[in-house]
Amino acid sequence: MKKKLLVLTIMFISVCMQNLIAQESERQPADIIVxxxxxxxxxxxxxxxxxxxxNEISSKFIRSGDTFHLISFxxxxxxxxxxKITTETDISRLxxxxxxxxxxxxxxDMLTAMDFAKDYTQNLSTDNKEKILIIISDGIFNPPNESRYKSYNNEQVKNKIDTIASNLRNENWKVYYVKLPFPDNVIIKxxxxxVIQNISETVSTDANNINSGGTGNSGANNAKTDSSGKNNSETTNSKNGSSGTNNTGGDTNTGNTESADNNGSNDETKKEYTDISGDVTNSVGTDTSDLxxxxxxxxxIKDDxxxxxxxxxxxxxxxxxxxxKLPLQIKNSGNSDTELTLTDIVIEENGVTHSIDIQDKTITIPVGEEKDLLANIKLPEGFNNKNSDVLLRLVFADNKATMPQTAKLPLSIQPTVLQKFFANEYSWLYILLIILLVLLLLFLLFFLLKRRTSRPISRAIKTVSDTPDHTGSLARNKAEEAKARMALLNSTTQKKQPGFSPADPFAKIEVKRNQSGMTEIYVFNQTRSIGKRNxxxxxxxxxxxxxxxASDSFRIFLVNFPSNIAEVRYDGSNYNLSILKPExxxxxxxxxxxxCIGKTITIVSDKGYHVGFTFREYEDPISRLNKVLTSIEYT
Structure with a gap:
């Protein structure tokens, strides 16, 4: 191990010192976080x-005067x-x-690490310094049970990544991502x-090729399984050129419970992991540098x-x-025209995420120009009548990214006119009044339609039953009727005093025959366009x-008369008019x-106007029409 460390240190110092000498004045000092x-x-x-x-990090980034920060997770x-890099001793320590x-x-737990790095960068004094962040990971996100991100769903993880990435970009950090290969015999989504890697697609890792030199992982624990099914650990030295993996029967076991569990056999338990490397690089605006x-x-390492x-x-x-309505403003700061298509908006509130489909909004932005984009959003259930802070994340087609792509904004929901109406404590009373008005209008409409539809039938029956007359005769008759009516209204003849007493209003009517009858009062010169009122x-x-x-059954309204001046009494055979007010x-x-059927009776008003009327037996027009139609004999 010491020999290996010495060799690598010498190589690294050699590369770094060349950079310190050759490129010392090429750029200002930088804060480099790995x-x-x-x-x-x-x-x-x-x-x-x-x-x-x-070696790539040292040759591309580290210069004299830089400050190197190392974070593990x-x-x-x-x-x-x-x-801080100034001498060979500093490089050796690094x-x-x-x-x-x-x-x-x-x-x-990469989210915890990114959160840690974000807070760490905010405590650095980076004035007039270049800011570089290098992430080295395979991208697998497998937080422990005690992590607050363990319970996050996929949309919440995306929101968190975008939030941290926006913060780093706002602080002008250049982000680079070194992407390591996925482990074998696991499913990656x-x-x-x-699914971006299936078990059938994995290739057994050749550790000697990957590590390029045959040196192993000193101090790494490789799990072995004895015949009893218990796990034993042994330390593998680097002298034999092994890679730190224990190959038994072709199966690779890294000794890491994250990817394998020993159950008394040499077979590795197949597991499923989640990869977030693509979302991280997309959010920070960089490409993965694949190893x-x-x-x-x-x-x-690809440029940021x-x-x-x-x-x-x-x-x-x-x-x-x-x-x-979500108004957005987008500026193209790149070197070519940019086309963005907004497809979805993810809203997170109090740990609950909602993905809302947007009718694709496409916008093309020329270089250096700004354009506005308006998105119409239909809020899901649970956002009624309340104000809260929500986290918005925009999703563009082809995984295109913007800076930023996530924002936490206050949301204020105002009720509509209809919601305000129903929120009123008297809304039920207003609804009742509206219903009553609608019913009244319907009743009036029905009444008017009924009157209008009854006129053509009456006129048709009259046309069938009456003798045809010339147009001139009809005009003369109408003129004579109008003249007679005016004469009647202008008449002021003094009323005669009656020579009899009123009829008894409570007199009993003797029934002669058990048969109902229909009758109408016909008042001369009084309009009959009142339906079946009389x-x-x-x-x-x-x-x-x-x-x-108005309460009289047979009403005379040509001139003013009091109510109940007489009454018609029907005994089943005859109609008799009993005079109650002889004057x-x-x-x-x-x-x-x-x-009294067919007899003309004259009454005189208080002002001396004479009005004549008679009673007629009434036959329903439809019945009369049926009689006319059925009376025709066909030969």
């Missing part, structure tokens, strides 16, 4: 990290080292601490539940993409009921009033007009 994954799934790549990755995050990091952790299994292949479109969220969100069915032994009052019947000779 966030190193020390979980068991990357144990086979221990030597590759210390040789190929560390597995189940939790830990600050390992802060070292390499020694880096090589003492063994990948033996059972879990890998991304946060969209898409190849081939030791002869050059390894280069610092030209993501800049997105501006509104200061607050105001929704009307469940309808929310038409009634009378049963034997009944009486109905005659007068000018209005000056021409009558007695208080009873027997069998």
């Amino acid at each position: 966030m190193m994954d020390t979980s068991g799934t990357i144990l086979p790549y221990y030597d590759a990290i210390n040789k190929r990755v560390l 597995n189940a939790s995050a830990r600050h390992e080292l802060t070292q 390499v020694s601490r880096f090589m003492l990091l063994y990948q033996l952790g059972q879990n890998s 991304n946060l969209d539940n898409e 190849s299994n081939n030791p002869d292949e050059d390894f280069n 993409k610092n030209n993501l479109p800049i997105l501006v969220f509104p200061n607050e969100l105001i929704a009307k009921g469940k309808n929310l 038409i009634h069915v009378m049963k034997p032994g009944t009486r109905m009033s005659v007068g000018g009052g 209005y019947f000056p021409y009558a000779t007695s208080n009873t007009v027997n069998n």
